[in-house]
Amino acid sequence: MTRSRPECEAAGYAETVRLGAAALIASPLVTKYLVTGSAGHLGEALVRTLRERGDAVAGLDVLPSPHTTVVGSITDPAVLRRALDGVTHVLHTATLHKPHVVSHPRQDFVDTNVSGTLTVLEHAAEAGVRAVVFTSSTSAFGRALTPPEGEPATWITEDVRPVVRNIYGATKIAAEDLCELAARESELAVVVVLRTSRFFPEQDDRDAVRAAYDDTNAKVNEFLHRRVDLADVVQAHLLAAEHAPRLGFARYIVSATTPFTRDDLAELARDAPAVVARRFPDLAEDYRRWGWRVFPTLDRVYDNARARAELGWRPRYDFRAVVERVRSGGGPRSPLAEAVGAKGYHAEPTGVYTMGYRATAAEEAS
Numbered sequence: 016m017t018r019s020r021p022e023c024e025a026a027g028y029a030e031t032v033r034l035g036a037a038a039l040i041a042s043p044l045v046t047k048y049l050v051t052g053s054a055g056h057l058g059e060a061l062v063r064t065l066r067e068r069g070d071a072v073a074g075l076d077v078l079p080s081p082h083t084t085v086v087g088s089i090t091d092p093a094v095l096r097r098a099l100d101g102v103t104h105v106l107h108t109a110t111l112h113k114p115h116v117v118s119h120p121r122q123d124f125v126d127t128n129v130s131g132t133l134t135v136l137e138h139a140a141e142a143g144v145r146a147v148v149f150t151s152s153t154s155a156f157g158r159a160l161t162p163p164e165g166e167p168a169t170w171i172t173e174d175v176r177p178v179v180r181n182i183y184g185a186t187k188i189a190a191e192d193l194c195e196l197a198a199r200e201s202e203l204a205v206v207v208v209l210r211t212s213r214f215f216p217e218q219d220d221r222d223a224v225r226a227a228y229d230d231t232n233a234k235v236n237e238f239l240h241r242r243v244d245l246a247d248v249v250q251a252h253l254l255a256a257e258h259a260p261r262l263g264f265a266r267y268i269v270s271a272t273t274p275f276t277r278d279d280l281a282e283l284a285r286d287a288p289a290v291v292a293r294r295f296p297d298l299a300e301d302y303r304r305w306g307w308r309v310f311p312t313l314d315r316v317y318d319n320a321r322a323r324a325e326l327g328w329r330p331r332y333d334f335r336a337v338v339e340r341v342r343s344g345g346g347p348r349s350p351l352a353e354a355v356g357a358k359g360y361h362a363e364p365t366g367v368y369t370m371g372y373r374a375t376a377a378e379e380a381s
Contacts, residue, residue: 052109
């Protein structure tokens, strides 16, 4: 029987509808993220940001939280297969952190940071994921961060060769190598983001710093050379995910843009306040009024130039920006960092990192 044109158009539309869901899922325009470690500082911030901009996102963590949709371990293949359903991009932040060195055996670090990352990479490739962004740490540079006595401060780029300091750094480097191997041996695009170890809101873990400096003073000082705001870390991760298919494999330092240059390194190791005074003469009165001090010396400076050049990353929160926030009566942290708050790393008292997951006031009210 010959169909009329309207009937043919209707039939064609019905066929499109019937096949539409499968075609849409296969479309490169559809994006769904999986955030591992979604109950942590960075994981929660990523889930919050993705939800706010309307992206599909799943959160995976061993701890339940308002930002976790799948509770389980990254070392469990069945959990990962479930979490990866329909996922196009993985933001792998789950890890044992540096503060866990004093509370967890070394094997736990290997199991989570190395074996867990390998499991994520293999199952992501199997699921046809387009890109994985792995969150590493500048702590992985280890002893290379600290210059010998009397030497200039160290200028840290992605090309600095790590010198192992502890099991945390050793396992993060091993995980980075697995990411590079996965990128080379499969079509999986992997970007390793080396973010600074200093974006947490908890007090400094060094007794001498806590005793000598107001906590906000210490954190603002660190934006000169080794701290980054959580909101900027989130943006770096999302840009890395976007550019991963083009990059294939790459490493980036993610830290606030430093005002210093290599020419400053020798003086920074001797008299950091003099360098800061020359670069920010208008801020001396603010520091005096607040009773603040610049650290007497600096041992390292993180250089984020490669991330800015290759990812188009533009961190908003540098030293001057956070000082201006304090000047205006606020805190140095971004609204996102304030919303995520402090979580700590331990359920039981362990130094200054003592808190487990704690809901924010907004979550408790919801």
